[in-house]
Amino acid sequence: MKYSLSLTVNDEQYNLLVEASHTLMEVIRDGIGLTGTKCGCEDGRCGTCTVLLDGELVKSCLVLGLQAQGKSVLTIEGLGTPDHLHPLQIAFLEHGAVQCGFCTPGMLLTAKKLLDENPNPTEEDIRHTLVGNLCRCGVYTHATRAILSVARKS
Amino acid sequence: MKVVGTSPKRIDGIEKVTGAAQYTGDIVLPRMIFGKIKRSPLAHAKILSIDTRKAEQVPGVRAVITAADLPDVRLGVLTRDEYLLAHDTVRFVGEPIAAVAADTPEIAREACEQMTVEYEELPALFDPEEAIALDPPVVLHEDYEEYERLIELAEMDKRPPNLWQAYRIRHGDIDAAFHTAEAEGGFILENRYMTGYVHTTCMEPRAAVAQWGPDGTLTVWAGGQSPYIARDGLSRALGLPPSKVRVIVPFVGGAFGGKLTVHEGAIAAALAKKARRPVKVVLTREEEFTTTSARTPFIFSIKDAVSHDGVLLGRKILSIFWGGAYSGEGFLKPIFSTHLYPGSYRLPALWVDSYGVYTNRIAGGALRGYGCAESAWAVETQMDIIARTCHIDPVALRMKNLLTEGERTAITMPAHAFSAHECLTKCAEAIEWGTPSEQPGHPWYRGKGIALGNKYSFAPTAASVDVKVHEDNTYELRTSAVDLGQGAYTVLTQIVADEFGVEIERVKLVTPDTAITPFDHVAGSSRQTFHTGNATRLACADATRQMRQEAAPQLGVDPDKLDVSGGRIFVKENPARFIEVGDLFVVEMLAGKRPAAVEIFGKATWEVSASPHDPNTGQGEHPMAYMGHGAQAAEVEVNVETGQVRVLKFVSAIDVGKAMNPQGVEMQNFGGACMGIGIALHEEMCFDEKGRMTNSNLEAYKIPTIIEMPRSESMQSIIVEVPHQQGPYGAKGAGEIVVVPTSPALGNAVYDAIGVRIWDLPLTPEKIVKVWQAKQREGGSA
Numbered sequence: 001m002k003y004s005l006s007l008t009v010n011d012e013q014y015n016l017l018v019e020a021s022h023t024l025m026e027v028i029r030d031g032i033g034l035t036g037t038k039c040g041c042e043d044g045r046c047g048t049c050t051v052l053l054d055g056e057l058v059k060s061c062l063v064l065g066l067q068a069q070g071k072s073v074l075t076i077e078g079l080g081t082p083d084h085l086h087p088l089q090i091a092f093l094e095h096g097a098v099q100c101g102f103c104t105p106g107m108l109l110t111a112k113k114l115l116d117e118n119p120n121p122t123e124e125d126i127r128h129t130l131v132g133n134l135c136r137c138g139v140y141t142h143a144t145r146a147i148l149s150v151a152r153k154s
Numbered sequence: 155m156k157v158v159g160t161s162p163k164r165i166d167g168i169e170k171v172t173g174a175a176q177y178t179g180d181i182v183l184p185r186m187i188f189g190k191i192k193r194s195p196l197a198h199a200k201i202l203s204i205d206t207r208k209a210e211q212v213p214g215v216r217a218v219i220t221a222a223d224l225p226d227v228r229l230g231v232l233t234r235d236e237y238l239l240a241h242d243t244v245r246f247v248g249e250p251i252a253a254v255a256a257d258t259p260e261i262a263r264e265a266c267e268q269m270t271v272e273y274e275e276l277p278a279l280f281d282p283e284e285a286i287a288l289d290p291p292v293v294l295h296e297d298y299e300e301y302e303r304l305i306e307l308a309e310m311d312k313r314p315p316n317l318w319q320a321y322r323i324r325h326g327d328i329d330a331a332f333h334t335a336e337a338e339g340g341f342i343l344e345n346r347y348m349t350g351y352v353h354t355t356c357m358e359p360r361a362a363v364a365q366w367g368p369d370g371t372l373t374v375w376a377g378g379q380s381p382y383i384a385r386d387g388l389s390r391a392l393g394l395p396p397s398k399v400r401v402i403v404p405f406v407g408g409a410f411g412g413k414l415t416v417h418e419g420a421i422a423a424a425l426a427k428k429a430r431r432p433v434k435v436v437l438t439r440e441e442e443f444t445t446t447s448a449r450t451p452f453i454f455s456i457k458d459a460v461s462h463d464g465v466l467l468g469r470k471i472l473s474i475f476w477g478g479a480y481s482g483e484g485f486l487k488p489i490f491s492t493h494l495y496p497g498s499y500r501l502p503a504l505w506v507d508s509y510g511v512y513t514n515r516i517a518g519g520a521l522r523g524y525g526c527a528e529s530a531w532a533v534e535t536q537m538d539i540i541a542r543t544c545h546i547d548p549v550a551l552r553m554k555n556l557l558t559e560g561e562r563t564a565i566t567m568p569a570h571a572f573s574a575h576e577c578l579t580k581c582a583e584a585i586e587w588g589t590p591s592e593q594p595g596h597p598w599y600r601g602k603g604i605a606l607g608n609k610y611s612f613a614p615t616a617a618s619v620d621v622k623v624h625e626d627n628t629y630e631l632r633t634s635a636v637d638l639g640q641g642a643y644t645v646l647t648q649i650v651a652d653e654f655g656v657e658i659e660r661v662k663l664v665t666p667d668t669a670i671t672p673f674d675h676v677a678g679s680s681r682q683t684f685h686t687g688n689a690t691r692l693a694c695a696d697a698t699r700q701m702r703q704e705a706a707p708q709l710g711v712d713p714d715k716l717d718v719s720g721g722r723i724f725v726k727e728n729p730a731r732f733i734e735v736g737d738l739f740v741v742e743m744l745a746g747k748r749p750a751a752v753e754i755f756g757k758a759t760w761e762v763s764a765s766p767h768d769p770n771t772g773q774g775e776h777p778m779a780y781m782g783h784g785a786q787a788a789e790v791e792v793n794v795e796t797g798q799v800r801v802l803k804f805v806s807a808i809d810v811g812k813a814m815n816p817q818g819v820e821m822q823n824f825g826g827a828c829m830g831i832g833i834a835l836h837e838e839m840c841f842d843e844k845g846r847m848t849n850s851n852l853e854a855y856k857i858p859t860i861i862e863m864p865r866s867e868s869m870q871s872i873i874v875e876v877p878h879q880q881g882p883y884g885a886k887g888a889g890e891i892v893v894v895p896t897s898p899a900l901g902n903a904v905y906d907a908i909g910v911r912i913w914d915l916p917l918t919p920e921k922i923v924k925v926w927q928a929k930q931r932e933g934g935s936a
Contacts, residue, residue, distance in 0.1 A: 021260075029180075033182070035173070035177075035179075036172070036173015036174065038358070039359075040358065040439070041439040075173065076171075076172065076173035079172075081172060082172055085168075085171065089171040093171060096817045096818070096820065096821045098171060099639035099640065099821060100356075100405075100408040100638060100639025101166070101170030101407070102177065103357050104171055108171065126860075127860050127865075131859045131860055131861050132859075135828075137408055137639045138826070138828025138858070139821070140824075140828060141828075142821060148866075
């Protein structure tokens with residue numbers, strides 16, 4: 001059975017009918033069609049589906065869509081646009097923190113949350129925050145440098 | 155202005171950081187439905203019957219297929235030993251038996267569960283050393299002799315029935331080497347090593363979308379390493395002429411050897427045909443682990459003859475590749491793994507027997523380094539032990555035995571662009587080799603380790619590239635070389651920019667699509683910069699030749715007096731005399747003006763032939779395209795109470811001939827270190843006694859997180875540039891050498907820290923505690 005769901009994604013209002021069993025990740029990807037949120041495992045371990053839900057970091061495969069009722073979601077598509085990239089997006093490109101790109105959306109949103117709360121993180125802070133975002137290409141060193149560079153500029 | 159040698163932002167970067175990059179799983183087509191695969195729960199069984207009726211009745215199911223819906227052909231690259239969907243036998247847990255397409259993935263999954271398959275369970279065989287026996291307890295492929303095989307095995311009196319690959323190297327007199335070592339005060343050192351059971355674990359699971367056109371043309375979107383290998387595989391599996399198959403490669407979320415074949419694409423296509431709708435198949439993480447490319451172990455027995463002062467006299471190696479149920483993507487590993495042995499050191503005698511065997515496990519596949527990362531574990535640990543046995547510094551010992559430029563190796567092929575000395579020297583300097591680690595105190599012990607490596611790039615191979623010149627001074631590169639994350643699209647674009655003397659923004663890329671882009675062998679074996687790079691240069695040269703030809707009448711000089719750069723075709727001796735690229739294209743055809751050039755379209759194919767692999771001797775003048783070299787060193791600390799290993803510092807010095815994109819090389823260096831640290835220290839696929847993988851999720855199969863990496867200032871990437879005479883601008887590839895020395899460098903560092911060896915990867919805490927405690931009982935100390 002489908003239920004109605006109202007939520008805001010990247011400042012746009014959506015009214016949808018969703019199955020109770022559908023995760024927020026499925027709502028974002030299949031219901032709304034924003035596929036920048038990735039699915040690498042479906043059980044909360046890879047971090048590629050990370051989004052901000054009312055400002056909190058969540059793995060959207062572990063949240064039911066209906067739990068987002070009335071809430072506000074930020075996905076990678078809302079972080080910046082090609083014409084107005086977020087400083088972290090620029091830094092990730094400049095510092096070589098992007099390889100295959102599959103973990104990139106989740107990693108960028110995690111980094112944004114970190115800098116929102118702690119504009120001047122240490123490398124240790126970055127390591128503790130990014131531990132839930134797996135990357136097989138191994139961009140960790142370059143991502144650390146990218147995040148530190150944004151922190152230094154701000 | 156030169157773009158090659160600089161590090162522009164990756165050309166596919168904006169899409170990747172904004173979420174616009176479309177991967178296969180992101181594709182949605184009108185009326186598209188979803189496929190799921192029914193898989194074997196048993197490691198070895200006869201299929202007595204498959205009853206699909208209940209599955210077909212599940213509401214929302216649109217198609218169910220079994221082997222009966224497919225052409226009766228076996229697949230496989232060089233040994234055709236595998237069906238797309240099992241016929242009468244299943245040989246590993248997870249083997250595809252049937253598939254369902256339904257309106258939602260959930261319905262398709264439910265329908266798979268509703269299918270009834272009757273099995274007669276057969277005894278399973280998991281141990282490769284049992285499997286290789288002449289009289290093994292189980293024979294996996296009774297029909298092996300009937301299989302189509304495209305490769306010769308080494309001659310033998312009788313083939314062990316589970317053996318699918320046999321290769322030898324014979325060079326010098328190995329018995330005389332052992333005799334000399336014993337007679338002249340040297341020594342013989344014999345050890346057995348095993349590599350781990352590891353998985354590619356791309357963040358993007360394998361996926362495919364298939365759609366049939368009204369004319370019977372099949373289009374498959376699949377994020378694989380080679381659209382042409384995929385096309386040929388689809389063509390064979392589905393009984394279609396190649397011209398009826400179109401493969402489009404969207405963005406790829408990592409591959410590392412794990413996305414060479416496209417079995418789920420063929421299954422999606424068969425479902426789509428029956429359902430008359432487009433079908434998407436996306437593997438779950440569990441399916442990824444249990445059914446896609448694993449780096450299954452090698453077992454190496456090495457016996458070295460060494461002089462008293464540390465000169466290698468001879469090396470004898472027996473290796474068994476623990477293949478799985480099918481030869482799969484590991485089909486060439488028993489051969490290619492042997493390329494490492496003659497690649498770095500002078501070996502007056504080399505004797506190698508290398509075998510691949512079937513067992514009832516997941517097929518052994520490719521994973522970055524294709525055999526050489528495995529053989530390096532054995533060889534470079536052995537070199538460390540030799541150094542310590544004759545009390546010579548491990549770096550000096552290696553230096554003493556290195557080949558020199560132009561010297562014939564133990565497989566005949568001369569060493570070229572031989573950079574091992576420089577890699578080793580720079581790596582040792584950076585890790586402050588010779589300066590002992592500061593000791594933090596019990597239970598932590600620190601140490602340093604170093605290892606050398608080499609990585610062949612296979613041949614024969616070819617790459618074709620097209621370059622279309624547009625009238626607005628834009629250059630369109632059409633390539634089937636795939637960017638898996640390694641940066642191929644950016645490097646090839648840099649080449650085009652330089653060849654036409656324009657900014658990189660003036661180069662447009664058409665990504666792999668077999669309907670449009672020309673043949674390229676594969677994004678594998680560190681080959682794209684080398685081969686596709688060369689093809690790109692040649693295609694650009696073909697285009698500029700045409701531009702000069704077309705401009706010559708307009709400028710009134712011979713074409714060879716002209717040059718092309720920056721959007722102008724100009725007289726070399728007087729650059730002020732020029733026309734613009736746009737002047738070549740007069741478009742007002744209806745006004746009666748004759749177009750000077752309707753189309754300027756450069757084309758080229760770069761091909762590298764090879765001397766054939768002689769399976770009985772391994773000898774050849776040119777059995778590979780090139781060989782790259784690199785050294786890595788690490789400082790670690792080991793907790794002898796918990797067995798934990800922390801990597802404190804990591805240095806990677808690799809020779810790329812010419813760094814086309816220095817930042818890209820650094821990304822490979824650090825990325826390789828990351829993967830290599832996981833493989834060396836903690837990654838391990840585990841199986842129960844029934845052959846079922848017991849840790850098929852990302853919590854239990856642990857790839858490195860950011861925490862396992864050294865801090866960013868403790869990671870060092872050193873670029874060595876010894877140009878290769880055939881490489882574009884002298885370049886060699888960088889993608890695989892970066893994981894070749896990693897495991898032995900870390901193992902040697904652990905030894906340096908606590909004075910004990912572990913012979914089998916990975917170096918888990920359990921093993922470390924065990925060997926440490928055994929050493930304590932024997933009265934040793936760190």
